Every structure is written in C-alpha cells, then in structure tokens.
Amino acid sequence: xxxxxxxxxxxxxxxxxxxxxxxxxxxxxxxxxxxxxxxxxxxxxxxxxxxxxxxxxxxxxxxxxxxxxxxxxxxxxxxxxxxxxxxxxxxxxxxxxxxxxxxxxxxxxxxxxxxxxxxxxxxxxxxxxxxxxxxxxxxxxxxxxxxxxxxxxxxxxxxxxxxxxxxxxxxxxxxxxxxxx
Numbered sequence: 001x002x003x004x005x006x007x008x009x010x011x012x013x014x015x016x017x018x019x020x021x022x023x024x025x026x027x028x029x030x031x032x033x034x035x036x037x038x039x040x041x042x043x044x045x046x047x048x049x050x051x052x053x054x055x056x057x058x059x060x061x062x063x064x065x066x067x068x069x070x071x072x073x074x075x076x077x078x079x080x081x082x083x084x085x086x087x088x089x090x091x092x093x094x095x096x097x098x099x100x101x102x103x104x105x106x107x108x109x110x111x112x113x114x115x116x117x118x119x120x121x122x123x124x125x126x127x128x129x130x131x132x133x134x135x136x137x138x139x140x141x142x143x144x145x146x147x148x149x150x151x152x153x154x155x156x157x158x159x160x161x162x163x164x165x166x167x168x169x170x171x172x173x174x175x176x177x178x179x180x181x
Contacts, residue, residue, distance in 0.1 A: 002101035003077050007039035007113050012171055014071045015039055016098070017114040018061060018078045020053060023122065023142070025132035033142065034061040039113045041170065042155060042163040047146050049139050058083045059092065066096040077101040079111055121145065 003015065018036045025031055032053040036045040046064040050057045065076070076098040078084040084102065093100045103110030125145055132138045150164045158166040165176040 001077075001104060001110055002075050002099060003110070005110060005112070010040055010075075011071060012038055012040045012043075012167055013069045013074065015075045015077060016045060016065050016070070017111055018058070018065070018076060018084075019111060019114045019118065020058065020081065020083065021118040021122070022053070023125065023129055023138060025129060025138045026134060029135070031135055031138045031142075032057055033118075034058050035114065035117065036061055036065045037114055037117055038163075038167075041167040042113075042158055043167050044117070044146055044150050044163065047142070049142055051135055053083075055083055055086060055088060058089060062089065062092055062096070066098075070096075070098065072097065074098045075101050077103070077111060079103045079108075080105050121149070 007015070007017075015038065016036050017039055018034065020032060020034045023031045023033065031049055031051060033047060033049045034057045035047045037043065038045055045068055046061050048057060048060045048064065050060075062076075074097070076093055076096075078101075080102050083089060090100060108115050125141065128141045129138070132141065151162050154160050154162055155166075159169075161169065161176055168174055169176060
C-alpha cells in the first residue's frame, strides 16, 4: 500500500485509483463497471462498462488509463480483487511504467475515494436504473452521468468546481468562469 490513505498529497496525474462495481438492470441482469479516478482532482479518468466481470474489463480500463497523461512513476492503486492479482494484469501495469499499490485485504478505507465515487454513482443513478431494460439502456445513462460527473457536478471539496474545472485550475492556474464572479 504505497498511498497509505494520503490520496490528496500527490500531484494531478500521479495517482490513479481503480475498482470494479456492478449495477443491476432489467429482469435480474447485471452490468459491471471498472473505473479509474484521479484522487487529487476528483476527475474520472475512465469508466468501462461490460456485461461480464472478467479480466478483459480491468485490462480495458488499464489500457485507457495508460493512454492518458501520467507523471513518471505514477501509482495505480486498487484493492486485492482477483482480477488485479493476475499475472496478466500485474505485468501490464509494469509495462505502463506505473507502480502497483493495493489496499490491505478487506479494507475499503484504503481506496475510499474510489469506493465513495461508486456509492454516489449508484445513489444518483438508482431512479434511472429502475427503467433500464437492456445493457445499452444502462450504458447510455451511465455514459451521460459520467459526463455530468466530470463537467457539471460541483463539489464543495474542490472549491465548488467540477472535477474538470478543478483540474484545469490547478494545472494551468486559469480561473474557471465560476470563480471570477
């Protein structure tokens, strides 16, 4: 555990948190989502949704993460889920140049910002998810919510900015229009 719960003591693009969750839809069906978040800015870096909770799901997320800006020696932090413990996943993390970090077994607090993200997502999508009849219904609504989360969901902890506005502010020093009022 390289982070030791010090989520915001790094620079943007120095840490990526990741985890997998599920969302129910239709008549007893389940969609799985793998997400990655920058704990410093709160930005959602990637969200991949699948009908299967398998190695391909987390490998797609890892592929998407590695194509985004990262500082040299960036940390990828996850729990100790079976998919993250596979040789395939761990070798790919090494290939990207990231350092792997993992929560203690069974300790959700070691990945709290990612867990909290999923909690908010599920809570805010609950009313919509009751109407999802197909995987594509779920995917479309989740895609819309992800865009909302990064661009329009203002957070007190980020100075009442959205994650993308906060990222822009701390990386460029440019004040978002909201801060100029």
